[in-house]
Amino acid sequence: MNLPKGCIEYNPQFQDIIDQVVFNITNLYKSYGFKHLDTSIIQYLEGLNLTGEINKEIYSLARAKDDKDSSKTEYALRFDLTKPLARYVEENQFDLNFPFKRWDYGQVFRGEKPQKGRYRQFYQCDFDIIGKENLSLYYDYEVCSIVYNILYKLGIEDFTIKINNRKFINDILILLKVPQNLNKDIFILLDKFYKLELSKFKKELEILTSKEISDKIIFILNNTQNKALSELKPLFQEINLDISESEGFLELISILKFISREELSKIQFDLSIVRGLDYYTGFVFETYLNQDTKLGSIFSGGRYENLINSQGIKYPGIGGSVGISRLATYLEKTQSQESSIREGYLVNLNLQNNIILDKIKNLRDSGKIVSVVDLPFKKALKIAIKENFDKFVYLNDQNIIIEKQIT
Amino acid sequence: MNLPKGCIEYNPQFQDIIDQVVFNITNLYKSYGFKHLDTSIIQYLEGLNLTGEINKEIYSLARAKDDKDSSKTEYALRFDLTKPLARYVEENQFDLNFPFKRWDYGQVFRGEKPQKGRYRQFYQCDFDIIGKENLSLYYDYEVCSIVYNILYKLGIEDFTIKINNRKFINDILILLKVPQNLNKDIFILLDKFYKLELSKFKKELEILTSKEISDKIIFILNNTQNKALSELKPLFQEINLDISESEGFLELISILKFISREELSKIQFDLSIVRGLDYYTGFVFETYLNQDTKLGSIFSGGRYENLINSQGIKYPGIGGSVGISRLATYLEKTQSQESSIREGYLVNLNLQNNIILDKIKNLRDSGKIVSVVDLPFKKALKIAIKENFDKFVYLNDQNIIIEKQIT
Numbered sequence: 140m141n142l143p144k145g146c147i148e149y150n151p152q153f154q155d156i157i158d159q160v161v162f163n164i165t166n167l168y169k170s171y172g173f174k175h176l177d178t179s180i181i182q183y184l185e186g187l188n189l190t191g192e193i194n195k196e197i198y199s200l201a202r203a204k205d206d207k208d209s210s211k212t213e214y215a216l217r218f219d220l221t222k223p224l225a226r227y228v229e230e231n232q233f234d235l236n237f238p239f240k241r242w243d244y245g246q247v248f249r250g251e252k253p254q255k256g257r258y259r260q261f262y263q264c265d266f267d268i269i270g271k272e273n274l275s276l277y278y279d280y281e282v283c284s285i286v287y288n289i290l291y292k293l294g295i296e297d298f299t300i301k302i303n304n305r306k307f308i309n310d311i312l313i314l315l316k317v318p319q320n321l322n323k324d325i326f327i328l329l330d331k332f333y334k335l336e337l338s339k340f341k342k343e344l345e346i347l348t349s350k351e352i353s354d355k356i357i358f359i360l361n362n363t364q365n366k367a368l369s370e371l372k373p374l375f376q377e378i379n380l381d382i383s384e385s386e387g388f389l390e391l392i393s394i395l396k397f398i399s400r401e402e403l404s405k406i407q408f409d410l411s412i413v414r415g416l417d418y419y420t421g422f423v424f425e426t427y428l429n430q431d432t433k434l435g436s437i438f439s440g441g442r443y444e445n446l447i448n449s450q451g452i453k454y455p456g457i458g459g460s461v462g463i464s465r466l467a468t469y470l471e472k473t474q475s476q477e478s479s480i481r482e483g484y485l486v487n488l489n490l491q492n493n494i495i496l497d498k499i500k501n502l503r504d505s506g507k508i509v510s511v512v513d514l515p516f517k518k519a520l521k522i523a524i525k526e527n528f529d530k531f532v533y534l535n536d537q538n539i540i541i542e543k544q545i546t
Numbered sequence: 547m548n549l550p551k552g553c554i555e556y557n558p559q560f561q562d563i564i565d566q567v568v569f570n571i572t573n574l575y576k577s578y579g580f581k582h583l584d585t586s587i588i589q590y591l592e593g594l595n596l597t598g599e600i601n602k603e604i605y606s607l608a609r610a611k612d613d614k615d616s617s618k619t620e621y622a623l624r625f626d627l628t629k630p631l632a633r634y635v636e637e638n639q640f641d642l643n644f645p646f647k648r649w650d651y652g653q654v655f656r657g658e659k660p661q662k663g664r665y666r667q668f669y670q671c672d673f674d675i676i677g678k679e680n681l682s683l684y685y686d687y688e689v690c691s692i693v694y695n696i697l698y699k700l701g702i703e704d705f706t707i708k709i710n711n712r713k714f715i716n717d718i719l720i721l722l723k724v725p726q727n728l729n730k731d732i733f734i735l736l737d738k739f740y741k742l743e744l745s746k747f748k749k750e751l752e753i754l755t756s757k758e759i760s761d762k763i764i765f766i767l768n769n770t771q772n773k774a775l776s777e778l779k780p781l782f783q784e785i786n787l788d789i790s791e792s793e794g795f796l797e798l799i800s801i802l803k804f805i806s807r808e809e810l811s812k813i814q815f816d817l818s819i820v821r822g823l824d825y826y827t828g829f830v831f832e833t834y835l836n837q838d839t840k841l842g843s844i845f846s847g848g849r850y851e852n853l854i855n856s857q858g859i860k861y862p863g864i865g866g867s868v869g870i871s872r873l874a875t876y877l878e879k880t881q882s883q884e885s886s887i888r889e890g891y892l893v894n895l896n897l898q899n900n901i902i903l904d905k906i907k908n909l910r911d912s913g914k915i916v917s918v919v920d921l922p923f924k925k926a927l928k929i930a931i932k933e934n935f936d937k938f939v940y941l942n943d944q945n946i947i948i949e950k951q952i953t
Binding site for chain 2: 140141142143146147148149151154155157158169170171172174175176177178179180181182183184185186195196197198199200201202203213214215216226227229230236238240241246248250259260275276277281288396397399483485488490493496500503506507508509510511512513522525526
């Protein structure tokens with residue numbers, strides 16, 4: 140019986156890289172004051188109700204050998220970490236202190252047809268900040284700061300945080316006199332800007348709007364790429380759009396008053412960043428590694444003002460989700476994985492003669508990794524080499540303990 | 547919509563203790579040469595087939611909104627970490643080096659009726675060593691050594707590792723001339739020795755065997771409690787049982803040649819230790835905290851020679867499973883949780899005046915935990931106190947940065 144398709148079990152070497160990445164990321168979340176909340180994998184099906192495609196992908200649970208009709212069940216597996224967070228905040232709203240900051244790391248489940256890059260179960264590693272009634276724009280900046288510091292901590296310095304603001308897109312479309320009912324279709328199209336050929340993108344946009352509007356949107360897309368936030372206003376003026384009164388624009392540039400020069404050098408506006416999920420309302424971001432943009436965004440998220448509404452109280456939030464396995468894949472390719480801070484010893488025990496036992500104890504006491512085997516000499520040595528132990532310890536024919544350097 | 551019954555979401559304070567316990571335990575596993583294997587939560591239902599009660603508890607999966615009859619599905623959720631390990635070893639048997647040592651930490655799922663101490667989903671944290679064709683008796687000792695060192699690392703020194711060997715029980719029953727077909731029932735009864743009243747236990751044992759045999763078994767149970775391994779032989783002689791030829795006994799005392807005096811002082815033979823699961827064949831153990839035996843065993847496991855058999859090759863194994871939440875519950879009660887190695891700062895930002903930003907950056911750079919809020923002064927101070935921050939940083943009316951010590 141094999142592992143089902145669409146499920147992942149990494150080999151221990153790659154799992155080590157994953158664990159290092161998760162350790163670094165979650166420690167950084169902690170340093171910003173986030174607490175660990177481990178939300179339940181099992182949730183009420185009814186509580187997960189979402190509109191849209193994701194609904195079809197929810198796995199429900201039944202007792203396999205139940206006598207009763209097991210097709211009906213009230214339980215389901217979570218498909219992301221945000222819905223369980225929303226449920227948790229609603230359930231505990233009068234016990235929590237706001238802003239409530241939590242990180243969560245765990246598996247999510249989707250009944251997708253497995254294919255390259257699409258899995259039935261995979262890890263998410265999220266951080267979110269939930270306010271009560273309102274949530275300072277400072278956190279639009281803090282999100283960028285977290286992404287910046289995590290990547291530096293992982294030794295990655297060549298990356299771009301692409302930011303946008305959904306209100307700003309709305310404002311631009313108003314300035315362009317695009318009917319509001321087209322917004323959703325334009326959002327979906329903007330999201331495909333880098334995936335479609337320009338001629339196809341242009342054609343679809345023209346069908347939706349007009350040649351004139353389409354030309355202006357494409358002008359913005361092309362000319363604001365790789366531009367800093369401070370350069371935006373004059374660019375819009377070139378096509379006679381005055382964005383200085385746009386609330387979305389003011390929100391977008393509000394991060395400028397917090398940001399350091401180093402952080403700013405990694406942040407670029409990009410009109411095509413909209414994020415797929417319905418619930419985002421303002422600031423949105425994606426993060427790309429400049430050496431491997433094909434990997435896709437490795438850190439994404441945004442602000443959602445209306446996801447949690449309970450008993451007349453609004454709980455606006457902002458957060459991000461990091462692509463652990465994408466990052467680990469990149470680090471495996473680009474960084475030398477000497478890793479093991481501690482030396483590893485493979486000790487071959489001789490059951491007939493135990494004088495090696497003290498040695499094992501002393502090595503462990505001094506913080507070494509010590510794996511003990513009881514094998515024929517050659518077999519043990521072969522494993523020590525194959526498994527990258529630093530040293531191989533054994534008893535020779537004269538009952539003397541030999542410590543053989545391998546690497 | 548609430549959290550479903552039988553599911554767990556700890557508050558962040560308790561989760562912190564859980565995380566510390568897991569960090570210490572998994573690091574200790576690593577120091578013994580175990581590698582992290584993160585087996586899939588989703589497995590083929592067919593691959594989990596087990597005899598016995600557990601079968602009824604397996605959750606199967608279906609796409610909730612699938613048009614087709616969703617009661618039939620080939621996927622299920624794992625109910626322990628051992629079955630997925632067995633599957634992994636079979637699937638990768640020709641690529642792995644043996645002995646294969648892995649640790650796994652993750653959630654398992656059981657369709658139980660939720661009640662106190664019974665959950666629908668909970669974490670297990672296992673280590674196992676799998677050999678090819680044979681597996682040195684040295685590992686019966688190493689298992690004890692791992693349990694001993696983990697508990698010391700967690701600051702727990704008052705505990706007892708109760709050990710037994712299923713072959714030894716068999717041998718005793720043969721010496722007592724008990725028909726072999728009664729073994730299973732006697733095993734089940736032995737397991738209840740501390741749970742049943744003595745009179746009831748005695749009565750049930752007499753019904754199964756005879757008054758004479760029952761008296762001898764109860765003599766062994768009572769007189770070998772709290773005895774060291776070296777004291778066993780003369781005790782059995784008192785009831786005219788010569789165990790010196792018993793293979794199970796020789797296996798049991800084989801750990802004596804490896805063990806240190808300190809470790810030995812924590813290890814006791816107990817005939818009632820049999821472990822519930824069918825697959826154990828030799829060494830078995832449970833671990834109790836002497837200050838809180840009601841907590842139940844906090845670390846249990848044993849040796850299984852026949853769990854994995856593939857293409858004519860036998861893969862004997864040994865392993866253990868630690869009760870993370872029981873340990874965390876005990877530590878929460880008994881140890882002071884000053885915890886936070888790093889100082890925590892709550893900084894109240896003033897969006898109108900940002901001179902506090904450098905302070906935040908400097909604190910984070912020096913390794914402090916810094917949580918930033920943007921709240922009215924009194925509200926921010928209240929949160930700093932409630933959430934146990936060490937220091938509260940704010941800007942006073944004269945725009946001077948004040949660092950107020952809280953704890």
